[in-house]
Amino acid sequence: MKDLTRRTLMQGGTAAAAAGALTGPALLDWAKAWAQASPFKPEPGAELSMLRWKYFVQSEDDAFVKIMGAFTKATNVKVTIARESYEDVQPKASVAANTGAGQDMFWGLYSLPFLFPQKVLDVSDVADYLGKKYGGWVPSAQIYGKGTGGKTWLDIPVCYSGSLMNYRVSSMEKAGFKQFPKTTDEFLAYATACKKNGTPGGFALGHASGDANAWAHWCLWSHGGNLIDKNDKVVINSPETAKALEYCKKLYEQMIPGVVSWNDASNNKAFLAGEIHWTDNGISIYVAAKKDPTKQAIAADMNHAYYPIGPVGKPTEFHLLYPLLAMKYTKYPNACKALMAFMLEADQFNGWLIASQGYLTHTLNDYDKNPIWTADPKTTPFRDVAKRTLTAGGLGSVGEKAATAISDFIVVDMFASYCTGRTDVKGAMADAERQAKRIYRS
Amino acid sequence: MTQVALERPPARQTRDATTWDRLKVNRDWLGFWFMLPAAAILILFLAYPLGLGVWLSFTDARIGRSGIFVGLENYEWLWGDNVFWLSVFNTLLYTTVASTIKFAVGLYLALLLNENLPFKAILRAVVLIPFIVPTVLSAIAFWWIYDAQFSIVSWSLKHLGLIHENINFLGDVWNARWSVIFANIWRGIPFVAITLLAGLQTVSPSLYEAATIDGASAWQRFRYITYPLLTPIIAVVMTFSVLFTFTDFQLIWVLTRGGPVNATHLMATLSYQRAILSGYLGEGSAIATAMIPFLLAAILISWFGLQRRKWQQGESND
Numbered sequence: 001m002k003d004l005t006r007r008t009l010m011q012g013g014t015a016a017a018a019a020g021a022l023t024g025p026a027l028l029d030w031a032k033a034w035a036q037a038s039p040f041k042p043e044p045g046a047e048l049s050m051l052r053w054k055y056f057v058q059s060e061d062d063a064f065v066k067i068m069g070a071f072t073k074a075t076n077v078k079v080t081i082a083r084e085s086y087e088d089v090q091p092k093a094s095v096a097a098n099t100g101a102g103q104d105m106f107w108g109l110y111s112l113p114f115l116f117p118q119k120v121l122d123v124s125d126v127a128d129y130l131g132k133k134y135g136g137w138v139p140s141a142q143i144y145g146k147g148t149g150g151k152t153w154l155d156i157p158v159c160y161s162g163s164l165m166n167y168r169v170s171s172m173e174k175a176g177f178k179q180f181p182k183t184t185d186e187f188l189a190y191a192t193a194c195k196k197n198g199t200p201g202g203f204a205l206g207h208a209s210g211d212a213n214a215w216a217h218w219c220l221w222s223h224g225g226n227l228i229d230k231n232d233k234v235v236i237n238s239p240e241t242a243k244a245l246e247y248c249k250k251l252y253e254q255m256i257p258g259v260v261s262w263n264d265a266s267n268n269k270a271f272l273a274g275e276i277h278w279t280d281n282g283i284s285i286y287v288a289a290k291k292d293p294t295k296q297a298i299a300a301d302m303n304h305a306y307y308p309i310g311p312v313g314k315p316t317e318f319h320l321l322y323p324l325l326a327m328k329y330t331k332y333p334n335a336c337k338a339l340m341a342f343m344l345e346a347d348q349f350n351g352w353l354i355a356s357q358g359y360l361t362h363t364l365n366d367y368d369k370n371p372i373w374t375a376d377p378k379t380t381p382f383r384d385v386a387k388r389t390l391t392a393g394g395l396g397s398v399g400e401k402a403a404t405a406i407s408d409f410i411v412v413d414m415f416a417s418y419c420t421g422r423t424d425v426k427g428a429m430a431d432a433e434r435q436a437k438r439i440y441r442s
Numbered sequence: 443m444t445q446v447a448l449e450r451p452p453a454r455q456t457r458d459a460t461t462w463d464r465l466k467v468n469r470d471w472l473g474f475w476f477m478l479p480a481a482a483i484l485i486l487f488l489a490y491p492l493g494l495g496v497w498l499s500f501t502d503a504r505i506g507r508s509g510i511f512v513g514l515e516n517y518e519w520l521w522g523d524n525v526f527w528l529s530v531f532n533t534l535l536y537t538t539v540a541s542t543i544k545f546a547v548g549l550y551l552a553l554l555l556n557e558n559l560p561f562k563a564i565l566r567a568v569v570l571i572p573f574i575v576p577t578v579l580s581a582i583a584f585w586w587i588y589d590a591q592f593s594i595v596s597w598s599l600k601h602l603g604l605i606h607e608n609i610n611f612l613g614d615v616w617n618a619r620w621s622v623i624f625a626n627i628w629r630g631i632p633f634v635a636i637t638l639l640a641g642l643q644t645v646s647p648s649l650y651e652a653a654t655i656d657g658a659s660a661w662q663r664f665r666y667i668t669y670p671l672l673t674p675i676i677a678v679v680m681t682f683s684v685l686f687t688f689t690d691f692q693l694i695w696v697l698t699r700g701g702p703v704n705a706t707h708l709m710a711t712l713s714y715q716r717a718i719l720s721g722y723l724g725e726g727s728a729i730a731t732a733m734i735p736f737l738l739a740a741i742l743i744s745w746f747g748l749q750r751r752k753w754q755q756g757e758s759n760d
Binding site: 090091094095097098115116118205206207256257258259260261262263266269270273275400403404407408413416417420422431434435438 | 504505507519522523524525589590591592607608610611612613614615618698699700701702703704705715716718719720721722
């Protein structure tokens with residue numbers, strides 16, 4: 001198998017090289033050897049089914065399918081993959097947990113296993129094995145795996161999908177900035193100048209589970225506001241939250257109209273059509289622009305940047321974790337564990353990271369060295385999202401309450417209702433507080 | 443002349459009728475067994491889920507674990523929830539406006555289609571299309587038409603020079619409400635129109651002839667002949683229309699997911715969001731159960747308001 005170095009990437013083209021490296025007899029031999037040596041032996045005659053989120057980057061899914069094929073060849077375990085839009089994985093997993101029948105494994109969002117913690121397989125052995133082998137898990141992944149203060153791992157936090165600022169460099173320079181704003185005040189000035197120049201941007205304020213939650217939590221946390229404190233007491237009604245609301249309203253006035261109706265796909269479409277010049281998104285816009293021959297100008301002109309730092313003085317980003325869990329009702333728990341371990345072994349995961357072109361970010365420290373992060377400088381900011389992110393629930397526990405608060409869009413709706421003028425600052429905070437108190441009552 | 447001796451059939455053995463013999467031909471007994479499959483389906487797929495839903499609303503069930511009985515707690519909490527009352531308001535607004543317009547336009551369309559037109563059959567089939575197309579498909583089409591950046595309506599109006607920036611169909615609170623109401627009306631008119639048309643065809647032409655001979659105007663013919671004879675059909679079709687509009691889910695979910703800021707959340711969509719997405723089965727069931735009084739009221743109004751005249755029950759008028 002050719003070495004996956006920066007040079008070979010540049011020579012071979014990214015996805016093609018990755019795909020090539022993943023197939024071929026070398027991988028299958030390796031896979032068979034792995035199956036012999038792995039501490040997780042699937043049950044004889046095992047068959048697995050998995051429900052995963054639908055891919056955003058086609059090459060990532062192709063690589064994933066090949067990994068599943070290699071696993072089957074190595075262990076004789078057939079794996080059936082079903083794909084759902086990522087917002088629909090959680091209801092399906094919830095129903096499967098409630099009824100005790102459905103796919104064996106679910107690959108969903110944020111703190112999915114904590115919605116039904118008693119129904120999920122304990123995978124601490126897999127997590128320890130992977131952590132020891134690959135330089136340890138990042139702190140946020142440990143919280144997502146074990147829950148706050150938990151001892152056992154309920155899921156394997158496979159990867160993050162980073163959401164960072166996407167912006168057009170030419171519009172930024174026209175607005176008078178040499179580099180992307182580093183503080184929230186600078187960012188507001190930047191947005192104002194962009195709007196004046198006719199190159200506005202926008203953040204989704206509708207029920208967009210990925211994009212809206214990402215920036216709404218950033219906006220809240222960067223001003224010192226929090227939904228709950230570390231003891232899970234609701235503290236949303238505070239002067240810091242009020243400051244975040246005021247900031248958001250000023251920012252909203254510089255955005256393109258219509259953001260309150262945006263779902264996750266809307267800002268992609270608008271950015272690629274040149275209607276907006278800054279937004280928050282994963283790397284999918286850049287990947288789509290590079291692939292489309294008519295969008296090469298946009299691909300060349302755009303770049304990614306970290307979210308600006310607010311008055312609290314440190315990064316307060318919120319990235320999307322994709323945890324992989326197995327249900328207790330599965331007939332083949334060891335096969336599930338073997339598959340989880342297989343997916344994150346270097347020979348699979350490195351190629352997969354490359355094939356996803358920066359869309360997925362690792363949670364194990366050793367994968368910092370993967371060449372995808374340095375092959376294209378525009379991809380590099382995504383390398384560190386696992387280290388920069390705060391967890392669902394902010395200061396409070398990662399658990400079913402945090403998951404419920406996110407899927408109820410409490411924070412997003414608070415900002416949306418104030419920005420659209422439906423409520424005033426006190427009203428918006430009071431509504432959010434009431435809903436949060438209902439969720440977090442002990 | 444031949445004589446064909448008619449053979450007398452051998453004397454049959456008679457016996458007294460047993461209970462089983464009587465039962466075999468008893469109408470009620472047979473009727474029960476014939477009815478059983480249909481009743482089983484109704485009970486399994488309608489009565490049981492309804493009962494389970496009402497039961498769940500009195501528990502604190504979550505997705506992933508069953509709950510304990512908590513009485514009226516879910517309802518008490520909903521009583522003080524702004525978003526719930528907003529969804530009730532939205533549902534009532536949506537249903538009243540959409541049903542009224544659907545009825546008016548549907549009736550007008552039915553009256554038109556009742557006339558002798560060329561290509562009558564094709565016209566009637568074409569009119570039915572919006573209702574037949576799966577709701578999700580037409581909702582997706584409307585979603586594109588209403589898109590904040592890429593709407594065909596905005597584009598056309600901008601090209602005609604009538605407006606300068608895109609219309610924010612689904613991002614502004616009241617715009618979103620009117621937009622979904624319009625989509626619902628577009629989709630629902632054919633149902634009302636075709637059903638009323640069927641009713642119109644049962645009105646005997648001799649009544650119209652008699653009225654015309656007596657000098658009645660078109661409006662008087664409508665007011666005194668068409669409308670009274672149509673009231674049973676109107677009762678049926680409007681009951682169905684109101685019921686379907688009140689419990690509408692697909693259109694709202696695809697277009698706005700209940701947004702912007704819960705301005706288009708109906709009770710059905712809010713119930714789904716709370717029950718399945720957030721996992722609060724008990725609370726979601728309570729929202730869904732809260733729909734029942736409104737629906738019962740709609741049915742009772744249509745029954746008592748429109749179906750009580752004696753001649754509609756087959757007796758003569760007072």
